[in-house]
Amino acid sequence: GAVVSQHPSRVICKSGTSVKIECRSLDFQATTMFWYRQFPKQSLMLMATSNEGSKATYEQGVEKDKFLINHASLTLSTLTVTSAHPEDSSFYICSATNYGYTFGSGTRLTVV
């Protein structure tokens, strides 16, 4: 079946630094990838939709300059949290789609 690999699974960074999260489709080409954020005991909130070769579409209220998304190939999308602050601490999940949804295993980001 379709597999999506997300790395890192956990990351701790200092406030003010940037963190990159990768989402790879291992055995299929993903024309569209989605990035979600999940706060503790809450639902998944869509942050942005990335399409290979074009700019990402951000949901209302999501700062595109803070959450940089790049989908440079059909198998890789990256989310970079720039100038991270403690309030950016959260669980980030990607999903890659190609005639179906497959989720990555998520990244727990802690900003100290």
Added chain:
Amino acid sequence: AQTVTQSQPEMSVQEAETVTLSCTYDTSENNYYLFWYKQPPSRQMILVIRQEAYKQQNATENRFSVNFQKAAKSFSLKISDSQLGDTAMYFCAFMKQEGNFGNEKLTFGTGTRLTIIP
């Protein structure tokens, strides 16, 4: 815009019993998909079951079945013979049917935390 509502934040049931999780949604779309996802403590999202809105027959996957009432915009999940491994957060989700499947975003409900008691 679509909304998905799960009115049961938490539920618990004895092992081997049957449990039903509720989900309602609001949309003006006529063609769409509905899903139930399971998120165990590992936090990996796992597809439980999927229903196409144009199908009148309720979807079933082994111990999991849905009661899809399109007119009422209701989509409940029934878990039969519940097992300890069913303990997880369950999310109901909606997706418009437009173009290729999966290129539209999912809208999630707030989730139901289900605990199976030994």
